Amino acid sequence: MKLTDDEQAMLDGKEGLAKQKAMELLVKYGEALGAERLVDTNNICGGVVGATPFVRKFEAKAGSFDAVFSEFQLDSREVVEVPKVKAFTCSLIQGMDPAHWQMQGVEPGAYELNMRHEWFCTRIGIQLMNTCTPYLLGNVPVKGEHCAWMESSAVVYCNSVFGARTNTEGHESTGAAMLTGKIPYWGYHLAENRLGTHLVDVEFDAKSVMDWGLLGYYVGEIVQERIPVLNGVRQVPNLSRLKHCGAAAASSGGVEMYHIVGITPEAHSMEEAFGKKKPVATLKFGKAERKEAYDNLNSSAKDTNVDLVVLGCPHYSIEQLWEACKLIEGNRVHSNTNLWIFTPRAIKDIADRNGYTEIITNAGATLMTDTCPALGQVSPKGVKVAVTDSAKQAHYLPAIMGLQVWFGSQEECIQAAITGRWRGELK
Numbered sequence: 001m002k003l004t005d006d007e008q009a010m011l012d013g014k015e016g017l018a019k020q021k022a023m024e025l026l027v028k029y030g031e032a033l034g035a036e037r038l039v040d041t042n043n044i045c046g047g048v049v050g051a052t053p054f055v056r057k058f059e060a061k062a063g064s065f066d067a068v069f070s071e072f073q074l075d076s077r078e079v080v081e082v083p084k085v086k087a088f089t090c091s092l093i094q095g096m097d098p099a100h101w102q103m104q105g106v107e108p109g110a111y112e113l114n115m116r117h118e119w120f121c122t123r124i125g126i127q128l129m130n131t132c133t134p135y136l137l138g139n140v141p142v143k144g145e146h147c148a149w150m151e152s153s154a155v156v157y158c159n160s161v162f163g164a165r166t167n168t169e170g171h172e173s174t175g176a177a178m179l180t181g182k183i184p185y186w187g188y189h190l191a192e193n194r195l196g197t198h199l200v201d202v203e204f205d206a207k208s209v210m211d212w213g214l215l216g217y218y219v220g221e222i223v224q225e226r227i228p229v230l231n232g233v234r235q236v237p238n239l240s241r242l243k244h245c246g247a248a249a250a251s252s253g254g255v256e257m258y259h260i261v262g263i264t265p266e267a268h269s270m271e272e273a274f275g276k277k278k279p280v281a282t283l284k285f286g287k288a289e290r291k292e293a294y295d296n297l298n299s300s301a302k303d304t305n306v307d308l309v310v311l312g313c314p315h316y317s318i319e320q321l322w323e324a325c326k327l328i329e330g331n332r333v334h335s336n337t338n339l340w341i342f343t344p345r346a347i348k349d350i351a352d353r354n355g356y357t358e359i360i361t362n363a364g365a366t367l368m369t370d371t372c373p374a375l376g377q378v379s380p381k382g383v384k385v386a387v388t389d390s391a392k393q394a395h396y397l398p399a400i401m402g403l404q405v406w407f408g409s410q411e412e413c414i415q416a417a418i419t420g421r422w423r424g425e426l427k
């Protein structure tokens with residue numbers, strides 16, 4: 001791999017041991033991927049490995065997060081003192097909400113570790129966003145900007161909606177990138193790897209967030225990790241719809257980028273979306289395909305008595321909270337169920353000031369931050385049946401938490417929370 005002078009200097013240890021180890025890791029990683037060089041990045045969404053039971057045991061023995069970072073993110077047995085990050089770095093979702101950890105069934109030891117983890121992150125200069133939707137909090141990369149993002153729903157949004165460039169990175173590569181401001185130049189960083197592969201004729205007029213989730217889920221399952229080009233979309237989808245579409249496609253498949261002809265920034269036309277390539281296959285999304293995706297997402301559930309309703313995957317925007325509050329206000333969550341809504345901490349601050357948190361709390365529901373059931377594996381005790389408006393949670397919760405899960409619209413989910421019964425259907 002060809003290195004620039006500043007990269008070589010870091011590799012030679014001229015900026016200290018931690019950056020040297022980080023460069024060694026990036027060079028090994030880049031060479032394994034066939035990258036010819038590194039590229040500058042000043043936009044990392046990753047963080048420090050957090051409050052898993054394994055890390056907890058390790059930290060207890062090793063005695064510091066410097067040791068955790070060295071072992072798990074710099075691949076170094078030798079403990080190095082981690083310096084302040086060089087690149088702008090936002091933390092991703094964590095294992096618990098520090099304000100509701102007991103309700104989430106988290107043990108005190110894990111909570112204490114989480115707080116030490118937060119302290120360490122701020123010590124090295126990581127922005128404590130603790131969300132999979134950093135773009136809701138002002139991290140909005142511009143077209144062509146090289147990023148190193150980690151979480152799948154964030155990655156697909158970054159590539160597709162912003163036209164910024166990232167691969168799905170891991171803890172190790174984002175850890176090294178935040179210290180050096182470098183990431184291997186391969187995959188989605190290269191223009192030629194961003195062209196569409198599959199043409200999708202969108203025949204069903206997707207309007208709602210739920211429809212966009214179904215569209216993403218159906219297409220992701222077929223194209224897997226390739227790049228679908230959606231053609232025929234009549235109404236411009238807003239942030240919530242694209243957020244749900246990408247998250248769903250990244251769950252049923254491994255979609256890291258999609259185009260929507262006439263809408264997303266690298267698909268002003270079909271020619272731009274595909275370049276000189278021809279689609280390897282053409283598929284359609286009509287009524288039958290929508291129903292197929294809906295049936296698949298609802299295949300795990302039988303019992304219509306609902307224990308838990310989960311909203312906010314990916315984390316809810318303030319617009320979605322506003323919509324939810326209009327449906328919740330003046331109602332009461334059924335005594336046999338729980339309604340948990342997830343949003344970034346900074347959005348909750350706005351919700352507090354707007355009176356939304358009060359509306360949610362008065363209804364007996366809870367507005368949570370920093371985590372989600374699928375990633376944090378948090379839930380109230382004894383939950384068997386959950387309901388969600390997120391195709392991503394509906395995809396993962398049966399496998400990760402062993403739950404029966406119903407998928408539907410935000411309105412159906414909130415009705416389920418109020419009545420304690422699932423009555424959703426595809427309309």
Ligand code: F3S
Nearest residue numbers: 132153313314372374
């Ligand atoms: Fe975000 Fe958790 Fe969903 S990380 S995309 S809220 S599974």
